[in-house]
Amino acid sequence: MTKTVTLSHPTGILKGRVQLPASKSEANRALIIAALAGGKSELQNLSEANDTQLLQRLLNSDSDTIDAEDAGTVMRFLTAYYAVTGQQKTLTGTDRMCQRPIKVLVEALQELGAGIAYLGEEGYPPLQISGFKGSGKKHLKVRSDISSQYISALIMVAPLLPDGLELELDGKISSRPYIEMTLALMKHFGVEASFEGNTITVPHQKYQPATFAVESDWSAASYWYSMVALAKEADVTLLGLREDSHQGDKAIVDIMRRLGVHTEFKQEGVRLTKKHAEKRVTFDFSNCPDLAQTIVALCAALGIAVEMTGLESLRIKETDRIQALQIEVLSMGASLEERTPGIFQMNPTLLTNRELNFRTYEDHRMAMAFVPIALLQPIQIQEPHVVRKSYPRFWEDLEKMGFEVTANE
Ligand SMILES: O=C(O)C1=C[C@@H](OP(=O)(O)O)[C@@H](O)[C@H](O)C1
Ligand SMILES: C=C(OP(=O)(O)O)C(=O)O
Numbered sequence: 001m002t003k004t005v006t007l008s009h010p011t012g013i014l015k016g017r018v019q020l021p022a023s024k025s026e027a028n029r030a031l032i033i034a035a036l037a038g039g040k041s042e043l044q045n046l047s048e049a050n051d052t053q054l055l056q057r058l059l060n061s062d063s064d065t066i067d068a069e070d071a072g073t074v075m076r077f078l079t080a081y082y083a084v085t086g087q088q089k090t091l092t093g094t095d096r097m098c099q100r101p102i103k104v105l106v107e108a109l110q111e112l113g114a115g116i117a118y119l120g121e122e123g124y125p126p127l128q129i130s131g132f133k134g135s136g137k138k139h140l141k142v143r144s145d146i147s148s149q150y151i152s153a154l155i156m157v158a159p160l161l162p163d164g165l166e167l168e169l170d171g172k173i174s175s176r177p178y179i180e181m182t183l184a185l186m187k188h189f190g191v192e193a194s195f196e197g198n199t200i201t202v203p204h205q206k207y208q209p210a211t212f213a214v215e216s217d218w219s220a221a222s223y224w225y226s227m228v229a230l231a232k233e234a235d236v237t238l239l240g241l242r243e244d245s246h247q248g249d250k251a252i253v254d255i256m257r258r259l260g261v262h263t264e265f266k267q268e269g270v271r272l273t274k275k276h277a278e279k280r281v282t283f284d285f286s287n288c289p290d291l292a293q294t295i296v297a298l299c300a301a302l303g304i305a306v307e308m309t310g311l312e313s314l315r316i317k318e319t320d321r322i323q324a325l326q327i328e329v330l331s332m333g334a335s336l337e338e339r340t341p342g343i344f345q346m347n348p349t350l351l352t353n354r355e356l357n358f359r360t361y362e363d364h365r366m367a368m369a370f371v372p373i374a375l376l377q378p379i380q381i382q383e384p385h386v387v388r389k390s391y392p393r394f395w396e397d398l399e400k401m402g403f404e405v406t407a408n409e
Helices: 024-037 050-059 072-084 103-112 148-160 176-188 218-230 248-258 289-302 312-316 321-330 364-375 384-389 394-400
Strands: 004-008 013-019 042-044 065-067 088-092 114-118 127-132 139-143 165-170 194-196 199-202 211-213 233-239 259-266 269-277 280-284 305-309 335-340 343-347 379-382 404-408
Touching: 004 364, 013 218, 013 394, 024 042, 024 050, 024 072, 024 148, 024 176, 050 072, 050 384, 072 088, 072 103, 072 114, 072 127, 072 148, 103 114, 103 139, 103 148, 139 148, 148 165, 148 176, 148 199, 176 194, 176 199, 176 248, 218 233, 218 248, 218 259, 218 269, 218 289, 218 364, 248 259, 248 269, 248 289, 259 289, 289 305, 289 312, 289 321, 289 343, 289 364, 312 321, 321 335, 321 364, 364 379, 364 384, 364 394, 384 394, 394 404
Parallel strands: 013 233, 042 211, 065 088, 139 165, 280 305
Antiparallel strands: 004 379, 004 404, 088 127, 114 127, 165 199, 194 199, 233 269, 259 269, 305 343, 335 343
16 A cells, blocks of 8 residues: 655646535434434435445444444444444444543443443443443433533434433533534434533434435535645635535634635535735634644644644544644644643744655544645655545545645555
């Protein structure tokens, strides 16, 4: 397999239309809910992302051992799905997945009556799931400051519980838009729930099969926004994005308004053009953690100082993203420091034709976030296959937009 790609863009001018991949977050909720609904739902524009293809395969698998690979939503959503539907499964994943915590979800499901045991270290996959004997409990309090995926997993299966579920969220609610996306999809499949204060209430109900069309992925869009910000000239249309999106990463529109990209919503998607960028910016990524890497890499390249909060969850994703970013921006001569707990400062540098060869840490977003820098100078990206998790056609789309992508063996 190719170990690195060399990337450059001969003109620095970006013009054209990009067909983005579909959102893996929406697709994976739709797949779980359609499975719980039974009957025949029609899911349109399912993502070609590995995370989605994998979940689709696993939901049709009768194997006793299920490998969620490196897909957080697959691991968390299937844990709740198998537990509450009373299936006996061994659920595992990559080495990294077995370092990503799952205790909050497992303890909540155990309280509801699920049989779940840890096969390795307590609090982490792999898990042995072995049946469900309802505990009659309907009120649960769960921590909401680690991962919203635990909350999404619980509320998606909640309509099946005999008395439904009242879920009290304890602490800061991180990645909140993903919880709201889950509620919106549940509603689309006929289930009513409420989210008032810090409590989500889901009565016992039946999902109804439905037709659902997955929107293009706003997280994937962020890399194109970053390219527009760095291009000499740009007029790029990203197809299939909507102004009334369920995806919290639509926040990229407001973030990039400050970093030099104007967005115009059109029938077919968004049209991006260049505008003036600010010189110092502050962002809170609590609601959109997957955008942080895009912004750090862009600001490092643009020479914009950025102060950031809401990065806590980055340490437990595909890699420790804070550490990975610190190493990679340092290779550009920039620095990323936690000045006081929770507050990060990125001090940029002006690129002076250093040789840039970015490591990707088995993390699709580490690859895609640094690619836009190729508009300024040739760069190398290691382990380019990592993009398959969310955006398998990324390299082809770059070529269509005038990048030279050369694979090095
Ligand atoms: O529910 C989802 O689809 C996701 C929730 C977020 O995770 P956390 O809730 O762990 O921050 C996000 O980072 C991830 O890419 C997808
Ligand atoms: C964190 C991510 O995914 P997951 O948690 O679903 O593995 C991501 O896609 O950036």
